Amino acid sequence: MNNEIKLVSGAMVMLALATSALVVLPYLQVRDTPPLPGLKPYSSAELRGREVYIANGCVYCHSQQPRARNFAPDHARGWGRATVAGDYAYDQPHLLGTMRTGPDLMNIGVRQPSEAWHLGHLFQPRAYVPDSIMPSYPFLFELKARADRDDVVVSLPAGLAPAGSVVVARPEAVDLVRYLQSLDRSYPGVAAQ
Ligand code: HEC
Numbered sequence: 001m002n003n004e005i006k007l008v009s010g011a012m013v014m015l016a017l018a019t020s021a022l023v024v025l026p027y028l029q030v031r032d033t034p035p036l037p038g039l040k041p042y043s044s045a046e047l048r049g050r051e052v053y054i055a056n057g058c059v060y061c062h063s064q065q066p067r068a069r070n071f072a073p074d075h076a077r078g079w080g081r082a083t084v085a086g087d088y089a090y091d092q093p094h095l096l097g098t099m100r101t102g103p104d105l106m107n108i109g110v111r112q113p114s115e116a117w118h119l120g121h122l123f124q125p126r127a128y129v130p131d132s133i134m135p136s137y138p139f140l141f142e143l144k145a146r147a148d149r150d151d152v153v154v155s156l157p158a159g160l161a162p163a164g165s166v167v168v169a170r171p172e173a174v175d176l177v178r179y180l181q182s183l184d185r186s187y188p189g190v191a192a193q
Contacts, residue, residue: 035089038187042090042179049179052172053095056137063097064106064183080107080185087185102134109184118177119154119169127160140173 035041042050053059066074068082075081083106088094112118117128123141125132143165147153152174154167161167169177 030085033085033089036084036086036187036189039087039089039185040182042182045175045178046182047179048172049175049177049182050095052140052176053179054093056176058105059095059097061097061099061101061134062103062105063100064094064104065096066104066106074104077103078107078111079104080110081189083185084189087189105180105183106185107183109181110186113181115174115177115181116155118180119152119173120156122173122176123154123167124156124160127157137173140170140176142168142170144168 065083066079066081069075071082087106088096119141121128121134122137124136125134126136141154143162144151145165147166147168151166152169154169156167
């Protein structure tokens with residue numbers, strides 16, 4: 001019995017140590033990090049788009065954490081400088097991601113600012129990148145015989161638009177693109193002293 005108590009208390013101590021080293025200390029270290037001066041808060045459309053990003057599992061294939069130049073060629077890939085805590089001040093929950101089946105998106109708003117491109121790519125990634133394994137998201141769009149006045153019409157590359165109808169973006173698609181366009185950490189990574 002004596003040994004069992006030692007075993008259990010030893011395990012509890014290890015767990016407490018690990019929790020403080022991996023959870024509590026990092027939390028205390030970064031919780032009050034202010035946003036960097038160049039970082040803008042999200043607009044309400046961008047926040048709605050962020051929810052669409054989460055709901056559709058984009059984070060399972062896309063990270064939002066370019067790494068330092070001495071770790072990986074992320075900068076050379078055009079993904080931007082290594083991010084720091086202040087870059088995520090408005091991100092709740094953060095969407096760092098762990099998988100990179102697709103490119104890192106932390107600076108996609110800089111790399112690809114075009115709304116038309118994003119909408120077309122979400123409707124059919126293979127219309128733009130022939131070998132893309134990214135899923136298409138047709139349920140974010142509507143096929144209509146004719147566009148109404150306020151509709152956001154998706155312009156697809158020639159020959160790829162469905163015959164006899166126009167592709168119209170639903171509000172979720174437009175919000176998602178607003179969010180993608182807002183992903184821009186091209187300002188300096190440390191606050192000016
Ligand atoms: C199964 C994995 C997967 C999922 C899920 C996924 N993507 Fe992708 N994505 C990729 C791959 C692979 C590429 C690279 C090929 C391409 O551009 O289509 C890519 C490319 C992109 C690009 C262009 C990046 C660049 O640097 O040109 C954007 C923007 C993007 N994805 C947004 C999204 C969004 C938004 C979602 C969720 C609605 C999403 N992706 C879901 C795999 C994925």
